Amino acid sequence: xxxxxxxxxxxxxxxxxxxxxxxxxxxxxxxxxxxxxxxxxxxxxxxxxxxxxxxxxxxxxxxxxxxxxxxxxxxxxxxxxxxxxxxxxxxxxxxxxxxxxxxxxxxxxxxxxxxxxxxxxx
Amino acid sequence: xxxxxxxxxxxxxxxxxxxxxxxxxxxxxxxxxxxxxxxxxxxxxxxxxxxxxxxxxxxxxxxxxxxxxxxxxxxxxxxxxxxxxxxxxxxxxxxxxxxxxxxxxxxxxxxxxxxxxxxxxxxxxxxxxxxxxxxxxxxxxxxxxxxxxxxxxxxxxxxxxxxxxxxxxxxxxxxxxxxxxxxxxxxxxxxxxxxxxxxxxxxxxxxxxxxxxxxxxxxxxxxxxxxxxxxxxxxxxxxxxxxxxxxxxxxxxxxxxxxxxxxxxxxxxxxxxxxxxxxxxxx
Numbered sequence: 001x002x003x004x005x006x007x008x009x010x011x012x013x014x015x016x017x018x019x020x021x022x023x024x025x026x027x028x029x030x031x032x033x034x035x036x037x038x039x040x041x042x043x044x045x046x047x048x049x050x051x052x053x054x055x056x057x058x059x060x061x062x063x064x065x066x067x068x069x070x071x072x073x074x075x076x077x078x079x080x081x082x083x084x085x086x087x088x089x090x091x092x093x094x095x096x097x098x099x100x101x102x103x104x105x106x107x108x109x110x111x112x113x114x115x116x117x118x119x120x121x122x
Numbered sequence: 123x124x125x126x127x128x129x130x131x132x133x134x135x136x137x138x139x140x141x142x143x144x145x146x147x148x149x150x151x152x153x154x155x156x157x158x159x160x161x162x163x164x165x166x167x168x169x170x171x172x173x174x175x176x177x178x179x180x181x182x183x184x185x186x187x188x189x190x191x192x193x194x195x196x197x198x199x200x201x202x203x204x205x206x207x208x209x210x211x212x213x214x215x216x217x218x219x220x221x222x223x224x225x226x227x228x229x230x231x232x233x234x235x236x237x238x239x240x241x242x243x244x245x246x247x248x249x250x251x252x253x254x255x256x257x258x259x260x261x262x263x264x265x266x267x268x269x270x271x272x273x274x275x276x277x278x279x280x281x282x283x284x285x286x287x288x289x290x291x292x293x294x295x296x297x298x299x300x301x302x303x304x305x306x307x308x309x310x311x312x313x314x315x316x317x318x319x320x321x322x323x324x325x326x327x328x329x330x331x332x333x334x335x336x337x338x339x340x341x342x343x344x345x346x347x348x349x350x351x352x353x354x355x356x357x358x359x360x361x362x363x364x365x366x367x368x369x370x371x372x373x374x375x376x377x378x379x380x381x382x383x384x385x386x387x388x389x390x391x392x393x394x395x396x397x398x399x400x401x402x403x404x405x
Contacts, residue, residue, distance in 0.1 A: 095382045
């Protein structure tokens with residue numbers, strides 16, 4: 001089981017839990033095999049993330065990171081170094097910077113590859 | 123600079139921008155116990171732009187109703203009064219920002235997104251920290267940089283120099299403003315909010331959102347907007363002209379009584395709500 005953002009869904013994945021919108025209304029019941037049509041209707045009906053069988057979302061993130069080249073990682077780090085002023089001994093700023101870095105790396109990874117395909121086959 | 127002098131500057135401006143009266147009337151009506159949906163709907167329907175926005179939002183995919191809702195009273199019941207109040211303020215502010223042309227150096231659409239980003243992030247922080255009036259904090263976040271709008275309108279040349287100075291030096295905008303104009307946007311913005319007769323707490327959220335100039339009592343509301351501002355800049359939700367992420371004051375963080383591990387949730391939820399908000403209010 002793994003929670004995936006709807007942007008990371010692929011046809012053929014299986015719902016581990018029913019997909020619900022923000023009001024808790026079921027849009028598609030658990031056990032269904034996703035089709036492109038389902039994925040599009042999630043967007044229309046306000047479903048933002050779903051639980052998928054046999055997928056570990058941490059593993060998805062890890063694989064995405066591995067797919068990134070050193071150049072991309074370095075350029076993101078350089079950009080954040082300039083964007084964040086020095087914040088020694090400020091744990092809140094340290095945490096924010098860490099989260100922003102994670103988000104930026106994920107975005108870069110999403111642009112470069114479709115790693116979820118590989119994991120699905122494993 | 124003394125607040126009297128700021129008032130003098132504000133008073134010297136002949137045609138100050140006005141916040142549409144609809145927001146203040148609605149706030150007054152909502153503060154009394156027996157406000158009926160019919161009365162609220164009557165006020166909102168006087169402003170076609172606001173009415174249209176309310177109906178557009180309630181009919182968006184976000185709420186996921188299968189039948190189209192065409193009736194304002196019905197929409198108010200669904201959205202709830204606090205949501206309506208935030209929506210009316212956001213629409214009023216939107217009209218204000220859209221009204222006038224951008225300066226050479228300052229992008230109004232980016233400014234609008236920054237305002238919405240701060241409003242949303244501050245509200246999510248407030249909700250996560252269990253502060254009782256998140257919609258008031260939304261209002262404070264939305265208006266926190268309203269002083270920049272004043273500067274862009276009435277101190278054009280100086281404002282362009284400020285924006286240039288920030289780009290060149292990487293200093294915070296309020297520091298460049300103090301150097302070039304002699305006052306900063308938190309001072310003019312809170313003075314304008316005073317003219318608009320907004321609540322004391324809203325004025326404080328605008329006045330102290332940078333927090334090197336500490337208020338006597340650091341309230342949770344002020345702390346939420348201070349941190350919300352940093353979060354939305356770090357997440358690049360629009361731009362209010364800053365080149366670098368403002369450092370969060372540790373005392374403000376302590377006041378909210380949140381854990382560091384709450385931050386990831388707050389930032390992800392803010393990003394999601396921000397994207398939904400700007401897609402329903404295209405610039």
